[in-house]
Amino acid sequence: MRVAITQEAIYRYPAESNYSIQYLRLCPMTGPDQRVLSWRVAGPGSLRPWTDGFGNAAHVLVVEGPHNEVRVRAVGEVDIADAGRPLPADTDPHPPELFLRPTRLTEADDHILRFAGGFRPFLAANVRKGLDSLMTGIHDSVDGAAPPEPETVTASQALRGRTGGSWTRAHLFLSCCRSLGVPARFVSGFVCREPRDRGGLSPHAWAEAWGSGAGWLRFDSSTPMSNTRAHVRVAVGLDYFDTAPIRGLRRGSGGGTIDMRMRLSDGTGGKAAHQAQQ
Numbered sequence: 001m002r003v004a005i006t007q008e009a010i011y012r013y014p015a016e017s018n019y020s021i022q023y024l025r026l027c028p029m030t031g032p033d034q035r036v037l038s039w040r041v042a043g044p045g046s047l048r049p050w051t052d053g054f055g056n057a058a059h060v061l062v063v064e065g066p067h068n069e070v071r072v073r074a075v076g077e078v079d080i081a082d083a084g085r086p087l088p089a090d091t092d093p094h095p096p097e098l099f100l101r102p103t104r105l106t107e108a109d110d111h112i113l114r115f116a117g118g119f120r121p122f123l124a125a126n127v128r129k130g131l132d133s134l135m136t137g138i139h140d141s142v143d144g145a146a147p148p149e150p151e152t153v154t155a156s157q158a159l160r161g162r163t164g165g166s167w168t169r170a171h172l173f174l175s176c177c178r179s180l181g182v183p184a185r186f187v188s189g190f191v192c193r194e195p196r197d198r199g200g201l202s203p204h205a206w207a208e209a210w211g212s213g214a215g216w217l218r219f220d221s222s223t224p225m226s227n228t229r230a231h232v233r234v235a236v237g238l239d240y241f242d243t244a245p246i247r248g249l250r251r252g253s254g255g256g257t258i259d260m261r262m263r264l265s266d267g268t269g270g271k272a273a274h275q276a277q278q
Contacts, residue, residue: 001080001229002037003192003201009246011070020063022248025235026074027057028189032085034233039076054242055093056235061248072246080192080229086215087208092185092236096210099183105171105239108179109156115141116176123180131182131209131219131226138172138221151205151240166191166205167240169221173207174239183210188243189234191223205240206231 007026022043030036041047045063052058063070089096102108108116119137123130143163151167155175158168170186177184184207191204206220218227235243 001192002077003080003190003232004077005075005190005201005232007074009072011072011246011248013068013250016066016068017250018064018066020067020070020248020250022061022063022070022072022246023244024059024061024072024246025052025056025188025243026059026072026245028076028078028232028234029055029057031091031233032087033081033229033231035079035081037077037079039074039078041072041074043072044070052242053093054235054237055091056237056243058235078232080232086211086217086227088215089210091216096183096216099174099185099210099238100178100181101238102175102178103239103241104154105152105241106155106175106178108175111159112156112172112175113179115159116179119176120180123182127182127211128214128217131177131211131217134176135173135219135221135224135226138169138176139224142169142172142221144169144222151244166220166222170205170207171239173209173219173221177207177209184208185216185236186239186243187218187231187233187236188240188245190232191220192230192232193223203245204231205243208236 024041026041027039028034028036041059043061045061048060050058050060061072119130119134122133141162142158144165153164153168155171158164158172174184174186186205187208188205190201192201206218208216208218211217218231237243
């Protein structure tokens with residue numbers, strides 16, 4: 001499936017800034033599950049490509065001089081594999097065991113340990129089916145129909161509040177997997193939903209869990225789908241902070257908030273708009 005993506009993010013500052021630096025993770029990479037046909041990132045100031053510690057294609061954007069807006073645009077086409085394929089270990093520069101490490105967003109408390117423990121017998125019988133059951137259990141336990149929570153909501157807060165978007169559900173899946181001894185990593189990108197002519201492409205997050213002998217398997221607790229061809233994979237890490245599409249700092253703006261807007265196109269005439277505030 002060939003997908004055309006146009007993504008625009010606009011940071012508007014409440015007061016003029018004289019220096020800002022943004023770390024961008026907006027570039028999908030070719031791998032067993034997708035092929036990047038073309039991709040371009042544009043922005044004001046100095047834009048320097050680099051590869052981060054998880055092997056993600058990234059950019060550093062530095063804007064100097066007075067400005068009250070930073071506009072970043074990413075445009076390209078990706079061909080998604082016909083069938084979802086597990087990813088081998090060599091798709092990551094680190095061993096799977098690294099992704100057993102808890103983070104502030106994924107640390108398991110007693111509530112999560114009890115919830116995850118209910119899936120231990122399923123995992124013991126069959127790892128793949130056990131992880132599918134965990135994915136479905138999170139989908140049923142956390143209401144995604146409610147307004148999505150910020151990306152920085154912890155796994156524990158998501159389970160206790162029983163509400164959250166794809167980011168919080170992914171963090172909860174990671175927390176459960178790691179507490180059960182299964183390496184799992186956070187993935188950011190896009191998901192293609194049907195019908196595609198009604199804004200079926202949107203920013204999204206999901207998880208990949210390590211199945212010994214099988215490779216990295218995709219689990220999306222929001223859809224819920226596992227190893228389907230609906231996802232465009234952009235960046236991986238221990239949690240959202242490692243994969244955030246845009247994170248940065250500014251100087252001289254006098255505080256306030258940043259308004260970020262993203263507009264996406266799936267190449268079929270349908271458009272989706274995603275807005276967030278930081």
